[in-house]
Amino acid sequence: MKKYGLVLLGLLFISGCAPQNQNNNLQKQYADLANCQEDNITMPKQMPHSKKEFAEFLSKEALNASADQFVTQKRIEILQLVGWDNSVADAITTCGATRKSKLKEIGSNVFETMKANTKDTEERRALVEAYSSWEAYVTSQTPLAKQDFDSKVSYYKNM
Numbered sequence: 001m002k003k004y005g006l007v008l009l010g011l012l013f014i015s016g017c018a019p020q021n022q023n024n025n026l027q028k029q030y031a032d033l034a035n036c037q038e039d040n041i042t043m044p045k046q047m048p049h050s051k052k053e054f055a056e057f058l059s060k061e062a063l064n065a066s067a068d069q070f071v072t073q074k075r076i077e078i079l080q081l082v083g084w085d086n087s088v089a090d091a092i093t094t095c096g097a098t099r100k101s102k103l104k105e106i107g108s109n110v111f112e113t114m115k116a117n118t119k120d121t122e123e124r125r126a127l128v129e130a131y132s133s134w135e136a137y138v139t140s141q142t143p144l145a146k147q148d149f150d151s152k153v154s155y156y157k158n159m
Contacts, residue, residue: 030085058130065100
C-alpha cells in the first residue's frame, strides 16, 4: 500500500510539473521567434566600383530582402501554430521592418558613392532608375516590382 501511495504521489508531482515545462517551452519558442539579428546586415567589405559590381550588389541585396520577408512570414506562421502572442508578433514585424530599413540605408550609401563617381548623364539616369527600382522592390516585394527591378538593373549593367 505504501508503494502505491509513493507512486501516486510521484505521478501527482510529475503531472504538476508538466504544465510548468510546457509553459517554459512556450516561452522559449516565443523568445526564439522574437529574436532579431540585425547585426549581420553590414556595409560591403569592398564597395562596388563598376556597373557590373553595383548591379551584383543590388541583386544580392534584393535576394537578402526577399529572404528576410520569407523568414518574417514563416515566423508569423509558426507563431500562429504555437499560440498567438501580440508582443511576439509585434517583435517579429518590427524586426522585419528594422532589417529592411537597415538594408535600404546601406544601399543608399553605396548608391550615393556610385552616383558621385558617375559623370555620364545617361549612365547616371540608368543608375538612378536601377537603384530606385531596387528600393521599390525591397519595400514592396511584389512580382511586378521584381520584374521592373530586373529589367532596370540589366539595362544599367549592359549599357
